[in-house]
Amino acid sequence: KNQVEQSPQSLIILEGKNCTLQCNYTVSPFSNLRWYKQDTGRGPVSLTIMTFSENTKSNGRYTATLDADTKQSSLHITASQLSDSASYICVVSPFSGGYNKLIFGAGTRLAVHP
Amino acid sequence: NAGVTQTPKFRVLKTGQSMTLLCAQDMNHEYMYWYRQDPGMGLRLIHYSVGEGTTAKGEVPDGYNVSRLKKQNFLLGLESAAPSQTSVYFCASRDRDFSGANVLTFGAGSRLTVL
Numbered sequence: 001k002n003q004v005e006q007s008p009q010s011l012i013i014l015e016g017k018n019c020t021l022q023c024n025y026t027v028s029p030f031s032n033l034r035w036y037k038q039d040t041g042r043g044p045v046s047l048t049i050m051t052f053s054e055n056t057k058s059n060g061r062y063t064a065t066l067d068a069d070t071k072q073s074s075l076h077i078t079a080s081q082l083s084d085s086a087s088y089i090c091v092v093s094p095f096s097g098g099y100n101k102l103i104f105g106a107g108t109r110l111a112v113h114p
Numbered sequence: 115n116a117g118v119t120q121t122p123k124f125r126v127l128k129t130g131q132s133m134t135l136l137c138a139q140d141m142n143h144e145y146m147y148w149y150r151q152d153p154g155m156g157l158r159l160i161h162y163s164v165g166e167g168t169t170a171k172g173e174v175p176d177g178y179n180v181s182r183l184k185k186q187n188f189l190l191g192l193e194s195a196a197p198s199q200t201s202v203y204f205c206a207s208r209d210r211d212f213s214g215a216n217v218l219t220f221g222a223g224s225r226l227t228v229l
Contacts, residue, residue: 043204043220104156
């Protein structure tokens with residue numbers, strides 16, 4: 001069964017520190033992998049999209065990496081800010097499926113404390 | 115641009131009652147989706163639409179109906195609400211694309227509680 005597992009479930013860091021969130025998936029073959037940020041009480045907002053041939057993609061202080069061989073992705077947040085407090089969701093698109101086949105991870109809840 | 119707007123934002127229902135969630139988008143997107151988000155689980159697709167007048171079932175369609183009479187609106191209905199339908203519902207839309215890497219635009223969510 002195609003699955004997307006994220007770790008840790010939750011994380012607390014101090015403002016200004018870096019952190020890395022993990023995403024492991026069993027979807028194969030896959031078309032692309034996305035990271036979304038979901039603020040409390042809001043809908044998810046896209047951070048990055050990587051195809052299976054890309055290794056890294058940056059969006060400001062957010063850098064996503066992808067290792068298609070080990071089926072792992074990570075989202076690295078540099079110099080965290082209070083506004084980074086949110087859930088981060090990893091989403092994998094199977095190669096043979098459309099947008100109706102997207103597989104969402106349960107998310108990592110990040111809290112940045114002053 | 116408002117993007118994707120969902121109404122209502124909050125609703126409490128009793129078991130057996132019916133209700134409709136409205137999703138409206140002003141981006142002229144072809145495709146629209148309804149998801150539910152439950153604690154500890156990823157978003158799950160309920161129904162989707164690939165254009166005005168079309169609907170299709172997603173992963174968890176039972177107990178829900180949808181309609182897309184106008185391109186900008188996608189309605190999600192619960193005919194007889196059950197406690198298992200307590201959840202946060204998200205609508206999303208996207209434009210037609212051929213890259214497979216299009217971005218979904220989500221609404222802010224509708225929190226439904228069924229007692």
